[in-house]
Amino acid sequence: MKPFLEMISISKTFPGVKALDHVDLHLNSGEVHVLAGENGAGKSTLMKIMTGVLRADPGGEIRIEGEPVVIKNPVHARSLGISIIYQELAVVNNLTVSENVFLAREPLRPTGLIDRAKMNADTRAVLSELGVDIDPEAMVGTLSVGQRQLIEIARAISYKSKLIIMDEPTASLSHHEASTLLRMSRKLASQGVGIVFISHKLEEIFEIADRVTVLRDGRTVDTRPVSEMTSDLLVRLMVDRELDQLFGHHTSHATAEVLMSVRNLTEKRVKDEGVFVRDVDFDLHRGEVLGFFGLVGAGRTEVMEMIFGSRPHTGEISINGKPARISSPSDAIEHGLGFVTEDRQSRGLVLGMSVRENFSLTHLSDYCSLDFVNRRKETAACADYIRALGIKTPSPEQKVLNLSGGNQQKVVLAKWAARRPRILIVDEPTRGIDIGAKAEVHSLLGSMAEEGMSIIVVSSDLPEILAISDRVIVLKEGRISGELTRENATQESVMLAATG
Numbered sequence: 001m002k003p004f005l006e007m008i009s010i011s012k013t014f015p016g017v018k019a020l021d022h023v024d025l026h027l028n029s030g031e032v033h034v035l036a037g038e039n040g041a042g043k044s045t046l047m048k049i050m051t052g053v054l055r056a057d058p059g060g061e062i063r064i065e066g067e068p069v070v071i072k073n074p075v076h077a078r079s080l081g082i083s084i085i086y087q088e089l090a091v092v093n094n095l096t097v098s099e100n101v102f103l104a105r106e107p108l109r110p111t112g113l114i115d116r117a118k119m120n121a122d123t124r125a126v127l128s129e130l131g132v133d134i135d136p137e138a139m140v141g142t143l144s145v146g147q148r149q150l151i152e153i154a155r156a157i158s159y160k161s162k163l164i165i166m167d168e169p170t171a172s173l174s175h176h177e178a179s180t181l182l183r184m185s186r187k188l189a190s191q192g193v194g195i196v197f198i199s200h201k202l203e204e205i206f207e208i209a210d211r212v213t214v215l216r217d218g219r220t221v222d223t224r225p226v227s228e229m230t231s232d233l234l235v236r237l238m239v240d241r242e243l244d245q246l247f248g249h250h251t252s253h254a255t256a257e258v259l260m261s262v263r264n265l266t267e268k269r270v271k272d273e274g275v276f277v278r279d280v281d282f283d284l285h286r287g288e289v290l291g292f293f294g295l296v297g298a299g300r301t302e303v304m305e306m307i308f309g310s311r312p313h314t315g316e317i318s319i320n321g322k323p324a325r326i327s328s329p330s331d332a333i334e335h336g337l338g339f340v341t342e343d344r345q346s347r348g349l350v351l352g353m354s355v356r357e358n359f360s361l362t363h364l365s366d367y368c369s370l371d372f373v374n375r376r377k378e379t380a381a382c383a384d385y386i387r388a389l390g391i392k393t394p395s396p397e398q399k400v401l402n403l404s405g406g407n408q409q410k411v412v413l414a415k416w417a418a419r420r421p422r423i424l425i426v427d428e429p430t431r432g433i434d435i436g437a438k439a440e441v442h443s444l445l446g447s448m449a450e451e452g453m454s455i456i457v458v459s460s461d462l463p464e465i466l467a468i469s470d471r472v473i474v475l476k477e478g479r480i481s482g483e484l485t486r487e488n489a490t491q492e493s494v495m496l497a498a499t500g
């Protein structure tokens, strides 16, 4: 079979970084081709070249159906049949579903007015082809993240795309939404569309791929049918380590001492709105890693925002046996709390600043004496974390904006870990992080607990929760629906509490 798209000897150099080094990638029509590789391996850069966002260095070639092409920009890429669906959604919330699908190319009547009936009918046709039940006239802002992602796919289909690139599409989806997306991707492939699927999740890769290409340090290390790939081999190709050596054994450092106790934590009513999260009671022990699990929308992030003072609440929080009034994040920080948010780009980092500056934002005073900042000490501390977490950056002075997504996430974690809060809340700490780095994050959290810090881990990755928690609290519809000791927490018992 002739490939639909061939990328031959593609390189891309940024100042101080060779992001791609003579990469070859052949994509066939009708196949799901998974692109795997650790954070910073070059996956997104390759996709940006394929969609005309970036130009490759001279010397390589791109062919579509055998013909050499120069992909000038994203509009040109689309006209060549290449579309991309990003994890950060590109839909407009205050337009309807069909307005989004036909944005900037609405069908017109002879009078020059938009032909809404046709637009809705065509959208309905694409959606039913996908087998999803979404009203074309619904406002996109009222839909779930998963549904919004499906709208993007509907848009790509209506462009008659021959190749659809999905960059970590399931990262923010619930389990159910993710399986709908996987099913849909397979269906599109069976209709002859080529799919490029970027993912860090091993189970998902094996569920969806026809072929897998692994990138490492900007080079193609292997391409093979998924039937000739195993988890062990994939991990070895990606991070050069064995899967069973990556994750160590769990040791609990939890003590009997209660460090924080939370009672009747309830969202504060805003005007006439009802409250969602209510009556949350739990204790957190010194040195404990406490997992918080729940399905998407169960209220996990809301609970953490209330504890951290960024969401109005009623109820009592005590720290070290004393009532703590926390009505803003600065109150929380004063009481020794740290919060690694789920949304790294908008709340976790100042993208235009360097890795070092972002790192020390939370604890600059540690490096100050008199009125001076001891730059050497600051840079050395930052370099230690770069090493411990394997942050891929040419230097601590690199702007965070230029790091890959997974490496940005590691910087957020490093800056809070270095502050050494008494209580650290981490929300989805390993989303978008490769499997090697995930092991490093788990080990960092374990050693912080060993030093006596208490950690709350919020994650929708159930195996992760089970692997690192001393105890698991389950939320369902804004309330605690289960509390399980490490011995009693299994996939089944936790899911049962989460779904009732």
Ligand SMILES: Nc1ncnc2c1ncn2[C@@H]1O[C@H](COP(=O)(O)OP(=O)(O)OP(=O)(O)O)[C@@H](O)[C@H]1O
Residues within 6 Å of the ligand: 014, 015, 017, 018, 019, 037, 038, 039, 040, 041, 042, 043, 044, 045, 046, 392, 393, 402, 403, 404, 405, 406, 407, 432
């Ligand atoms: N504009 C830029 N300037 C400098 N370096 C860059 C720029 N864009 C990307 N890089 C670097 O190129 C390398 C490849 O990054 P890329 O985003 O392609 O990785 P990735 O495989 O998609 O990683 P992740 O899994 O974390 O998303 C990284 O070292 C990154 O820091």
